[in-house]
Amino acid sequence: MRPLPVLAEGRLEQGFSETKPAYNQAEAITEANRCLYCEDAPCIKACPTGIDIPTFIRKIATENTTGAARTILRENLLGYSCARVCPVEVLCAGACVYNAWERPPIQIGRLQRFATETTLSQTPMSSLFARKPSTGKRVALIGSGPASIAAAGLLAMEGHKAVIFERKSVPGGLNTLGIAPYKLKGNDALQEIQWIMDLGDIELRCGVEITQDDNDHSATKVSAQSLLRDFDAVFLGLGLGADSRLGALDEDGPGVYGAVELIEKIKSDPAFSLTHVSHAIVVGGGNTAIDIAHELALLGVSDVSMVYRRGTQDMSAYEHELDYGRKHGVRVMANRVVTGFVRDADNKLIGAQIARAENGRAVEGTEETVAAQIAAIAIGQSRATELATRFEGVTLDSKGRVVVDPITHRTGNARVWAGGDCVNGGKEVVNAAQEAKLAVRDMLNALAAS
Amino acid sequence: MADLSIDFCGVTSPNPFWLASAPPTNTGGQVMRAFDAGWGGAVWKTLGDPITNVSSRFGGIDYGSTRMMGLNNIELITDRPLDVNLREMYEVKKRYPKHTLVASLMVESRDNWRELIKKVQDVGSDLIELNFGCPHGMCERGMGSAVGSEPKVLEEITRWVVEEAKIPVIVKLTPNTGDINEPAEAAARGQAHAISLINTIKSLIGVDLERMVPNPRVGGQSTNGGYCGPAVKPIALFMLSQVAKNPTAKHLPISGIGGISNWRDAAEFIALGSTSVQVCTAVMHYGYRIVEDMIEGLSDFLDRKGMKSVNELRGRAVDSYVEWGELNLDYTIKAEINQKTCIGCNLCVTACMDGAHQCIHIPGRTHEESVKAGHYHIPEEIPALPVKIAGLPAGRFVPFVDEVECIGCNLCALVCPVPGTITMVERPGPIGHVETWNDRVAQGRDINPGALTSTLEARAKRNP
Known part of the structure; x- marks a missing residue:
């Protein structure tokens, strides 16, 4: 291997x-x-x-x-x-x-x-669980985040071949690139994938995109149609898409990052540094927001403010995470809205315009400028599920989530299953693991019958 | 403050807490530090012809995170020259005249006994304790428990020593015998002045599974040793109760030994007839300093109970210990679970289901689910009282005791982690008056439904 x-x-x-x-x-x-x-x-x-x-x-x-x-x-x-x-x-x-x-x-x-x-x-994990003889059946898994990794391991234990397609060069999705480093580091997450790959015939193809074009036969592309043709089943573990943007004045430009993008830089980019950053602003009140705020504080940014448009009681971040963050200096600015960013003549970020908010909306005339050399937008991620619809019969709900049967995790296509963030809209690793389990349970029955 | 001093065979001791003959009483320096800490007496590490001890010597048994619930040792009697021990004993008695110094002895011949008795008396020993209990090493050579488990030999040697000695003689009994009454009666017949019990129990503490050698390991081998520590206390209490009730031996003062670690243990031994108590393992674990709590705890307990001296406590529980056939068959208790303090762990349920009488129910189940869970009697109504304490997820209920099936065994109360949450409450009995098995035997009513045919036939033959 x-x-x-x-x-x-x-x-x-x-x-x-x-x-x-x-x-x-x-x-x-x-x-x-x-x-x-x-x-x-x-x-x-x-x-x-x-x-x-x-x-x-x-x-x-x-x-x-x-x-x-x-x-x-x-x-x-x-x-x-x-x-x-x-x-x-x-x-x-x-x-x-x-x-x-x-x-x-x-x-x-x-x-x-x-x-x-x-x-x-x-x-080796394979010595903990008896591996079954090869069935000759093949399952394609799209995305290499927790849901796909768990599903691939469970399929491999049953003797099926699992082929994982990953767009990025590094596998693992948010488990490798999105977890707060004081909890789990990227290489530890990769180590876990290595352990699981020992369970059976699991192949990982990184740097491969799923396309609509069935005639593009380049090594870095594979079409949805060919996957349905060449594999006995398909599992969609697509995760979420890019960070959402605020749409605030002067948001585009250096210094303003999506929160997931910034966490990924801290975790995987040796060229990224925070020298000359003393003030940071994090927009949002969820767990990704407190994670990046906490990380910035631990990295020595002396002033880290979480700006949230409603009261602290409305924040979706866990209380214990907020407490840890506060302990390390994270400041929470509730009932505040970032209305724009301030840049110097060289387009460098130097601050943010922050207004008081009522019912989540900025009150006109209350803006003040707060210094910031870096800002992270943590107000959610867009959906990456458009790709799912390239598989015939797979549908999305109004929020862009892949629609599945809650018990079997089977999509509208009888040979396509899905699990993880692309289905639940963004939950914990443990939810992805459970959804993968449910999907594989149903998939095994289907494969046995096929 | 209650008077803790005791009179043991005419020897006054400032308190009943003595160190047993063991590693804590190996040297004069140790015994003096122990007396400074508050111990009332010390039984010196057994004297005899010095031995060579091995390395290692001790093995422990842990329970959960509690270390050394039981201790096993293969150390024998003193390995120091007799004159060194005697000199130090003399020094101790000179500096601590009010403390009790007991010489523990173990030798082979009558001449040996004669010589050693004189020597320990000359250095000022208050009492002599005959080590007829050591279950390892010495017994193979005809000493220790080899004597203690052979009543005739025990009686004879006791008689020699008592004839020779000018100070009172305690016979220390081994538990490694079928019936503790036999050596106790032999000691009484041999005119012993007192009895101490129990010595250690023959044991192998465990096996090192990596090396395939039992513990404690001496190179690639091991040997059986003597078991002591908190784990042996129930065995010691039982044997103590036997001697305390024995018509031939009960007049003898008793020094109780076996797993005593605190004032409460000591009080229990005294309540079952001990005059003094001896401690070893707890001191080996935590040091001489534990005696401070023992003195204070016992004293406060006696005050609480309105007893002016420790002598008033002695033997208080002896009479309430009876044989099984004297127990009241009408006495009835049922488990009761306090909703205010139950944390919903359901340990009582599992214990009752698998280890008792299937009478504790998890509320919220259907009749079928209850049957499937293993219940035989399903009450018409099982109230679903939610676990009261905040912080638990919804849907946790206080287990329900079906009094029809509850036989009052105590098991649920024993496993409940929250003290006081399960209590056993008295209920009217099924008979309505006191009745014992012995009463039934006496009246010929000791046959219950479902008896063996051969029993019924034999009974019919006996009472035509």
């Missing part, structure tokens, strides 16, 4: 330390022994993939670490990255009965990381 690409040295991401460092075995066992081993446990119900959490924790306590990893990965092949990026505070750990008892909940994420990281760094 060809080793996966590794991100280059010299990226800003490399300077981050982890918010929740890895446990050593003694720490893991001590924490595992705190677990009550509830019956009908609320943490399992709170996990979108339904991992049997008390069982894997007990296995850590008995030093059956491999078994713990197997219990996790059986329900969620992305158990390693989920351990590090899941908002456990609002999922499993948030449901822990210890909260009700006013005791700290079990550190489920850190225990899950211990089990998966310890095991997979020593044991």
Whole structure:
């Protein structure tokens, strides 16, 4: 198997330390022994993939670490990255009965990381799960983000060949390029893909675009029609598109980035630096907004302001993420709207026009100029789902999301399934993993019958 | 403040807390530090012909994150020259005249006993303890528990020593015997002045699965040792209760030993008949300093109970320990779960379903689901009381106890992690008056429905 690409040295991401460092075995066992081993446990119900959490924790306590990893990965092949990026505070750990008892909940994420990281760094994933003989069936997966990677692994375990098509040169989608570096770094996400590729016949084709033109036979292009022709099934794990723009005055130009674009630069571009940046503005109130604001603060930008057009109570960012960010200096400016950007004679960004807002709308005449050498727009991402419609029968809803059956994740085309952000509009890695699981479950039945 | 001093065979000790004969009493320096910390007495590391000890010597057993719930040792008696030990014992007694110094002895011949008894008396020992309990190393050579598990030998050696000694003699019993009453009665017949129990239990603490050698490991080998620590306390309490009730031995003062780690453990031993208590493993784990809490805790407890001295506590629980056949069959309790404090972990449900009588239900199930879950009796109505405490996701209910099926076994209350949430409450009994199994036997009513045919036939033959 060809080793996966590794991100280059010299990226800003490399300077981050982890918010929740890895446990050593003694720490893991001590924490595992705190677990009550509830019956009908609320943490399992709170996990979108339904991992049997008390069982894997007990296995850590008995030093059956491999078994713990197997219990996790059986329900969620992305158990390693989920351990590090899941908002456990609002999922499993948030449901822990210890909260009700006013005791700290079990550190489920850190225990899950211990089990998966310890095991997979020593044991090939294929030795945890028996691999079935080859079926000769082939599945194409579009996009190499969490949904496709999970689906490919599950298909490979069943003996099907999985071919993943990725537009970028680096695989992994947002897991590699979009996770806050204090949670998970790009090369760790790539390592997980490498682990999963060991499960069976998985081929990764990076730098390939899906086209409408069936007659373009260049090496970097493949048409939707040919995929339907050459493969037994297709899985769409398209993710989301480019960052949305504000449409504010002088927005276009250097210094104003989309939030996802800026996070990607921090994580993957050795040429990107923040020298001479002392003031930053982040527009938005969601989790991507707090992520980039927090990252900028940790990178030494002395003044980072999150500008949000409504009150703090309306922000969709998790409370615990806001708290972490505030601790590191992120300032929240609620009920404010960025109406324009200020540039000097060389077009360099020097500030933003910020107005007071009522009901999310700027109040005229209240603008003031706030210094900023960099700005990140975190008000959502456009859809990249137009591509999905190139597959006959696949439809989008009014919000541009791929329409699927909620149980089977099958689209309007009987041989096309979809999952992840392109279906749910942008959720967690763990949701992508679960949707991939549902899609593959149905796909396996269909493949067996075909 | 209650008086903690005790009189043990005429020897006054400032408190009942003594160090057992073990590594914490190996040297004079240690014993003096222990007395400074507050220990009332010390039983010196067993004297005899010095031995050569091995490395390593101890193995521990952990439970969850609790270290050393049990300890196993293969260390034998003192490996220091006798004159060194005697000199230090003399020094200790001179500096601490009010503290109790006990000489623990283990030798082979009658001449040995005669010589050693004289020597330990000469250095000022208050008491002699005969180590008839050590279950490893020495017993293979005819000493220690080899004596303790052979009542005739025990009686004979006890008699020699008592005849020889000018100070009171304690016989230390081994638990490695079928019936602790036998060595206890033998000690009484041999005119021992007191009994101490229990010594360590024969054990292998575990196996090193990487090396395939039991622990503790001495190179590529290991050997059986003596088990002690908190894990052995229930065994010790049982044996103590046997001796405390034994008609031949109950007049003897007892020094209780076995897993005592705090004042509460000590109080339990005293309530079952101990005059003094001996501590080892807890000190090996946490040091001599634990005695401060033991003294304070016991003293406050006695004050709370209105007892003026520790002597008033002694034996208080002995009479309420009876044989099974004397228990009241009419006594009935049922589990009750407090909605205000239940955290919804359902551990009581799982314990009752798999380990007891399937009487605790998860509310919200249909009749069919309850049957499928393994219940035999489904109550008409299972109230769905939500777990009250904020922060839990909706849909968690307080488990429901079906009193029809609950047999009052305590298991749910034992597994519940939140103290006081499950209580066992008394209910009217099925008989309506006190009745024991022994009563039924006496009245010939000790046959329940479903008895063996051969039992019924035998009974018919006996009572035509």
